[in-house]
Amino acid sequence: MSPPAASAVRDRLRIAIQKSGRLGEPSRALLTACGLDFRESRDRLFCYGETLPIDLLLVRDDDIPGLLADGVCDLGIVGRNVLAEQSAEREASGLAEVARELRALGFGGCRLDIAVPDEWEWTGPEQFAGRRIATSYPHLVRAWLSEQGVQADVVVLSGSVEIAPRLGQADAICDLVSSGATLAANQLKAVQTLLRSEAVLAGPTRAFADARADLMALLLRRMDGVMRLRDSRLLMFQAQPDAVSRLLQLLPDAEAPTVMRVDGQDTLALQALCHGAMTWQRLEELRGAGARGLMVLPVERTLA
Numbered sequence: 001m002s003p004p005a006a007s008a009v010r011d012r013l014r015i016a017i018q019k020s021g022r023l024g025e026p027s028r029a030l031l032t033a034c035g036l037d038f039r040e041s042r043d044r045l046f047c048y049g050e051t052l053p054i055d056l057l058l059v060r061d062d063d064i065p066g067l068l069a070d071g072v073c074d075l076g077i078v079g080r081n082v083l084a085e086q087s088a089e090r091e092a093s094g095l096a097e098v099a100r101e102l103r104a105l106g107f108g109g110c111r112l113d114i115a116v117p118d119e120w121e122w123t124g125p126e127q128f129a130g131r132r133i134a135t136s137y138p139h140l141v142r143a144w145l146s147e148q149g150v151q152a153d154v155v156v157l158s159g160s161v162e163i164a165p166r167l168g169q170a171d172a173i174c175d176l177v178s179s180g181a182t183l184a185a186n187q188l189k190a191v192q193t194l195l196r197s198e199a200v201l202a203g204p205t206r207a208f209a210d211a212r213a214d215l216m217a218l219l220l221r222r223m224d225g226v227m228r229l230r231d232s233r234l235l236m237f238q239a240q241p242d243a244v245s246r247l248l249q250l251l252p253d254a255e256a257p258t259v260m261r262v263d264g265q266d267t268l269a270l271q272a273l274c275h276g277a278m279t280w281q282r283l284e285e286l287r288g289a290g291a292r293g294l295m296v297l298p299v300e301r302t303l304a
């Protein structure tokens, strides 16, 4: 497969996702939930879209911003941390931004944190003056240091950043943290968050001028539908008219409810799409406020 030039007119959309690793599976699951279906090639790098003209390229996450920049791929699912670091790198080299975050996708959550040895008494960023910070995110760290007006050395490491202080390679580190267990195991503590990250859909800064524009709009519409439904349930119940305003106060996450009169009675029947988790505790509270016949139903699909 030879990649067409960025400017070539194309009638299929190509999405780059991580081949394996933390984002691979959830990325595919999201695209599948959007109704995409793929036939894998023998080398497992390219997946041909069967139901829609949308194909996948399975790559290393670090390659995704570059593939977007080169026009080899049209969209990518990548950690905000990777996108931000490579954007900062382009900016430092005076290159224009070519990929931007279109949607946050709600998985792969982590933070890019600066961590120092446990025994440090943390007083603030000026403590890094003249010190060494080991990281795989040199451009984000340099940008942060210059914002703080602090001069420090950035030691670039591609892996095992957390052991750098013990090896004497650096005084502090800046790395991705999710649970904090890796930091604790290395006698480090997080003192500053540079970036809150999650998987994002990255795409072009300029609109497509060919069939890809409609394909992208369709995909975004479906993705928004899937994301909106993540925790959503249809809630149905009955109540007396004077209880309704109190009940709706307990449902701040509900879309405008449908209110119907139960045939031949004063009782009202309500149904509302709720976006927050519908726990037993919430149902008990609603019951206490006058709701009866509570029913929680899964929602398969919505389309705005």
Ligand code: ATP
Pocket (backbone or CB within 6 Å): 018, 019, 020, 021, 022, 023, 059, 060, 061, 062, 078, 079, 080, 081, 082, 108, 109, 110, 176, 177, 178, 179, 197, 198, 199
């Ligand atoms: P590849 O082989 O594709 O280069 P990788 O080893 O660079 O894989 P992973 O470790 O799978 O990548 O991480 C991919 C992304 O998952 C990260 O860029 C980040 O956005 C996210 N992530 C979430 N939690 C963590 C974590 N605790 N550590 C590292 N990455 C995390």
Ligand code: ZN
Pocket (backbone or CB within 6 Å): 060, 061, 062
């Ligand atoms: Zn990687």
